Every structure is written in structure tokens, then in C-alpha cells.
Amino acid sequence: MTGVVLTINAGSSSIKFSVFEAAAHPQCRLIGQIEGLGASVHCKAVDGARKPLIDRVWPAGEGPDSHAAALAEIIGWLEEELPGVRVEGVGHRIVHGGRDHTKPVLIDDALVADLARLTPLAPLHQPHNLAGVAAAREHFPDAPQVACFDTAFHRTQAFVAESYALPRSYYEEGVRRYGFHGLSYEYVGRRLSEIAPLEAAGRVIIAHLGNGCSMAAVKGGRSVATTLGFSSLDGVPMGTRCGQIDPGVLFYLIDQKGMSTKEVADLLFRNSGLKGMSGLSHDLRVLETSDDPQAKDAIEHFVYRVRRETGSLAAALGGVDALVFTAGIGENAARVRARILGGLQWLGVTLDPAANDRNQTVISSADSKVKVFVIPTDEEAMIARHTIHLLGLGVPGRLIA
Template sequence: MLVFVLNAGSSSLKYQLINAQSGELKASGLVERIGIDGVLKHEIGENKKLTFELPIPTHKEAIELVLRILTNDETKVISSIKEIDAIGHRVVHGGEYFDKSVIVTDDVIKKIEDLIPLAPLHNPANILGMKICQEIMPTIPNVAVFDTAFHQTMPEENYLYAIPHEDYTQHHLRKYGFHGTSHYYVSNEAIKLLKKEKSRIIVCHLGNGSSVCAVKDGKSISTSMGLTPLEGLVMGTRCGDIDAGVIPYLMERKHMTPHQIIDYLNKKSGILGVSGISSDLREVIRASLENDQRAQVTIKMLCNRIKKYICSYAGLLEGVDAICFTAGIGENADLIRKQVCSGLEFMGILIDQEKNLLKSDKSREINAKNSKVKIYVIPTNEELVIAKDTYELTKG
């Protein structure tokens, strides 16, 4: 079964064409700067790469362009759109409505629209992608796969905030968590490596957006992101955990509106704000190696926050069998993995520095032989999760 996996952002569109049964990636790409000047980067399998720079005014035109490229004579990925069996959509926020993936219906779209206040930057674009696909490919089923669904197994004591309970019952104010497809995929891969279903796993999804998840016996019991993706770790431009009192203090001192303070904490803080260099950790690491003090402090803050969550979640899990590093930073930044694990020897966490320095695009074990806890680097594959869920819901 061929599944067209779509991740529609406010000005971007990521896509993959996957054989959901075999896992084979047929094609992938990214459309950026929709509505501005437009850039489409398209890959066929793992070999052929194409780049197009042309005006792409709308998401509809972006999707139509992608479909033309998939079916044209130059690529020959598929001969016709009719070869696509189903479409899987990434949806950022499913609230408490959705604890699993669902076939898209009018009612599903209405519920996702109801959740727009919880994800104002993401859910509208996700909905737009669905509606466009329904319009231009009306006979092909659509499936919504939610970032928040995996975390719906969290117990009440771990997802509630310590505020009056009516704010939860009336306004749905609680921790939801994100990166659920990644945490699900990586924790399941770790379970296979451990060869035990009864397991206590901590997944560190570290990228421009980052989160940590405690997974017990394959189920999320706590995660670092909250009502929105702003809570938790120090990220590329997000501040992560912060004293709530900082918000009115800054609003008064800097004469900010609510919209401006949220923009400030989401887009101007984190690695970018502390380092004053970039939101790209690679640039900050390079500066730190050249003895830039702010860059060095930024890296220490980043690693200490991750370490804090690892220790906290080890307590919630009553021990830990494996720590997993994934996503752009987790998979590629050996310095971050080293500093996060340094000082955790008292927990039986011992990293092998030679293994840690090795580069690979495959899952690998980087702990020392005498480590009581396994340390894995596991490349995430959120698109494959979306494709497989889509297949399971539409194969009959």
C-alpha cells in the first residue's frame, strides 16, 4: 500500500511517499516559503535529488506541484495519482478528543478546529492540508495522526497542573505533550533492542524542538512538553521551563502585549536567546570550542535541563532500563550526549566515549560494557509511524 504522508505547516509542506507494508521510501521532499518565493526540494528514494525554485502562492498549488512531480516522466515514481492508496496527515494537537489515529471525517475536522486555541500555529495548517487533499483527491481516504495521542496514557497526577480544578474541567488546561509519534517509534525500537516488553525507557527527542518522555511498558507516563510545546527543555528558540512570574514582569518592564510575550518566549529565547549566536546548536558548539563563554553556558544549561528530566523520570519509572537519544541533536551531537550522561554514573549510566563518537544512520548502543543502563542512539521515523497507522485504518 502506498501512503502519501503530509505534514502541512503555516508556510511549508513536508511529504513522503512510503510503501507502508515494506517501509520502503519511494520519494520525499519539502516545500518551503509558500506564499513568498517558493522552494521545493524533492528526493527520489535515496539517490536522485531535484530542487525547484518558483512561485508557490498557496498550499493547494504546493500539493498539486508535488503530485505532478511524483507522476511526471522525469521522476517516474508513480504513473498516476490513483496509485496512492491513502493519505496520512500529521496533526499537532488532538487534545483529549483523540488517543489514537483516526480516519478524517467532517466531525474529526470540527474537533481539530475546536483545538485551534491550543495550537494556533499548527492545527489550522494541518486542517488546510486535509481539506485540500479531500478536494483534489476525493476518492482517496485521509487519516489524522496526532502528536499528542501517545501521551494520553499519562496518569492524572502527571498531566494536571497545580491550579484550580475547574480550569481543567472548563478550559482543558493540562499537560498534553508532543512529539508523540517519535517517542512511540523510538521507545518501541528500544523495546526490541532490550528484548523485554516490561521496560522503563527514557526517550530524549532533541532537535530545534525538544522533549523527554518516560515510557513504562510501552506507554507514556510523563513528558516534558505541556499545554503547548513551550514547556520543558531549552530548545532552539523556546525558553522551556520558566517561572510564571517572569511573564508579567517582562510584560511590564518591556511594555509587551500577551501576543508579544508569547512570541518572545517561543521565537527569541532558548539557545538563540542565551547564546546570542544562533538557534542552530552546531554554530553554538563551534563557538564554545573557540572559548565563547555564552556558548559554553548555553550548552551547560541545555544539558543540565535534559539531565534534570532524566533523573526525575528515573524516579517516576522506579528505575531505568534504557536512555534513548533521537532527532537532529540527539542523533548527531556526540558532545551533548556525553555531557548529558556525565555525572549520572551513580545511576549506573556509563557512556562509552569511543562508541559515542562513531557516526551512523542506524540504531546503535553507546553505553560501556559495565553500564547498568543501556544508552541507545535511535534515528526517529515519524513518517513511517504515520504511514503504518494510515495503512492499518484503511487497508480493509
């Protein structure tokens, strides 16, 4: 019987999943996603060579309507697609690990309770991450479960980088900059070290630009600064989240507009960013094809904020050797990349337009002082590696922890 590791990345209305061989050098067997839970449910998956395996859409109102039901659907399909496969471990993406969780850990009841207390810090993600954990523990009671934290990568930052100018007591109780997208940064950093080891060992800015966005300054492979902070609202604007905002605006919304904290949270998390500014969509692809002036303004604001944050992170690093684009926008939006980089010539960036249009790995010109890369991220691969390493799978003579 073949041993595999299952990874689960549970979002608000979706579950991303993948299956990797339980080996020291794991190969991806398949990867997929079930989305639209509670509405029009769509399940799709491909094998390791990206050959389509399933593409099923349920009629509106039918199909799985919860994470537990969705995972049951996924498991049933996996058992048909991979007969004779034994799940030896399950790795989970957990967005918030707080100040104490700096590396992947085995999941038990005490950890679940601890992570549930962090829900106010990541309300869009933490409850659904934990719902995925609960469903997996129910379906695989004998398989060890591993939590991999998005915040862990940034725990190498100095006090000055992760603190706020508040009384020290707040910092001690956990009010600090945590940063997110750590699994993505970790994977991209490893890939950069394979592609360009000299640059990877130096001063690197990684731009994780997707529906959720953040940027990180990385020096010698370690996080020095990042744009996201205490919550997932800071930094550059995102698909539906506002990004950096003056706290005085929140007082205004509550005191002058009479909004409740719940209404403010709904505005900032779900109805701001590209969606709020454009009044049209959170999807950059939709905005790029629109003639609506508000859509154009939203894109210009996004580009401007990425440039500003790049300058800030360059200052934190004391210079830049490489800039990396990743995630949905970063990997695919050539025109947006060109507009961002067009305003960074002062930093020593020179774009190769043809390479950029082709989404090549290196999109800077040969004489650019700062090398610019496009590296696809793979959080699932990072989760699988952490899970396999922690459990000692694929290592002869090593027992499961």
C-alpha cells in the same frame, strides 16, 4: 495501478512528505520536503534507498507561496516520478488532538472544526497541519484522509502526571499536560523493542532533541510522564522556544515591561531557547562552532536542563533501564550527548566514547547499568503505518473503514 499512501507533515513554512506502498508491511518509495514557503523555496527528495531524486531551489520571491501551492507542486512532481500510482489514503501529522483524540481517526468536516478549536494550544503547528489537510482534501477528494496525533501517545498517563495544581474544574475543561512528539516516541519505542526487547519492556527515558525538544518516561511501552505540557513551551529549551519558565516572568513582562500577550507569545515561541540565549542562532551546529561566550552558555544551559529532566523522569519511573536519544540533535550531536551523559554517572550511565563519536546504536559501555541508545526517528513511517492499518490497506479481505 500501484496503490500508495501519502503522508503529510505540514509546518509553518514547510511540508514534509513521503510515499509508502499500501501494504501490510509498507516500504518507503520516497521521502522529501519543500521548505521556505513565501521566501526562498527549496524542494528536495530521495527514494527509499536515499538516492537523490530532486533538489530544486526557486529564486527568492518565486515558487509556491502557500501550503496549497506547495502541495500542488509536490503532487505534480510525484505524478512524473511515480507514473501509474494511485493514492489510496493520505495520513497527516496533527500536533494537538486535545483530551478526546487518543488514536488515529478518519478526517471529516466535524473533525477539522474540532481540531481548529485547539489552535490556541499549538499556535506554531495546528494551523499549518490543518492547511495541509485542506490542501490534500482538495487534491485527493476521493482518498480517505487520516489524522495521526502527536498528543495521543501520552493519554495513558495517570491523573497525577497530567494534572496541574489548579481547581479541578480547569482539568475537566481541558487544562492539563498533553505532551507532544508522540508519533516519534511511538516509532522509537517500536524500534527499541526490535533492538533490545528486554530494555523496551522496562523503564525507558526517550530524549527527542531537535529544533523542538521533549523527553518522555516510558514504562512497558506506555507513556508515564513527559516534559511538554499544556502547550509546546514546557520542559527543556528548544531552538526558538523557552522551555520551562516561571509564570511570574509572564506577569512581569506584561505588567512591568508593558508587553502585549501577542508580544509575549512571539518572545516565548520564536525568540527564546538557543536562539534567544545565544543571540546568534537556533541551530546547535552553528553554536558549537562559535567562540561567542553566549553561544557556549546556551549549550551549557541546554545540557543542564536535559540532565535535570532526566532525573525527574527517572523519579517518575522509579529507576531507569535504558536511555534513548533521537531527532536531529539526539541522533547527530555526539559532543552534546557526551556532555549530557557525563553528568548522569550517578544514574548508572557509563559512556563508550568511541561508539558515541561514531553515532552507533548503542553508545554505553558494556558494563553500564543503564543502556544508552541512539535510534533515528521516523514519524512519516509511523503515520503511514497508522493510515494503512486504519484503512485496512494491504490486508486481504478487509475493506476500507
